Amino acid sequence: LPLLLCLFPVATAQEGHFWPRWEERTIDCLGGPTLEDCVLKAPGAAKERNPADYKCREEPMPQWDFNELARNSTTRIACPIGCEPDADLSVLQKVPYNNAKCQKYYTYGKYREAGEWYLWMTEPCRAAITTHCRFKDVKIG
Numbered sequence: 001l002p003l004l005l006c007l008f009p010v011a012t013a014q015e016g017h018f019w020p021r022w023e024e025r026t027i028d029c030l031g032g033p034t035l036e037d038c039v040l041k042a043p044g045a046a047k048e049r050n051p052a053d054y055k056c057r058e059e060p061m062p063q064w065d066f067n068e069l070a071r072n073s074t075t076r077i078a079c080p081i082g083c084e085p086d087a088d089l090s091v092l093q094k095v096p097y098n099n100a101k102c103q104k105y106y107t108y109g110k111y112r113e114a115g116e117w118y119l120w121m122t123e124p125c126r127a128a129i130t131t132h133c134r135f136k137d138v139k140i141g
Contacts, residue, residue, distance in 0.1 A: 083133035085115035
């Protein structure tokens with residue numbers, strides 16, 4: 001009987017817990033220099049993401065004293081990526097990876113606003129930026 005009492009809390013503790021599931025999201029701006037050239041790619045997404053529903057926008061570029069690389073940039077491109085409001089994001093990767101004009105936190109990055117994740121970039125960076133959304137929807141057991 002003591003063995004059963006020890007096992008019961010473990011079995012009930014897993015109820016309502018979920019494994020993480022990752023989905024790739026890429027904002028590809030390599031097609032050209034304008035906002036309209038940026039496209040959302042979500043290969044293998046559980047819920048289809050129509051790129052037409054995830055339009056990028058131009059917004060003011062925050063200015064920070066430490067950011068010498070983007071000091072001449074007044075605007076940035078910000079693109080929603082279609083992750084759920086409670087999803088986390090993985091690290092960002094860029095293509096081409098050796099583009100010295102694209103430096104994380106300086107000329108590209110991520111932020112969250114009104115329950116949506118955005119990837120952003122500013123001049124002189126032009127790249128394809130990829131991350132992964134972590135969904136918590138694969139039930140344990």
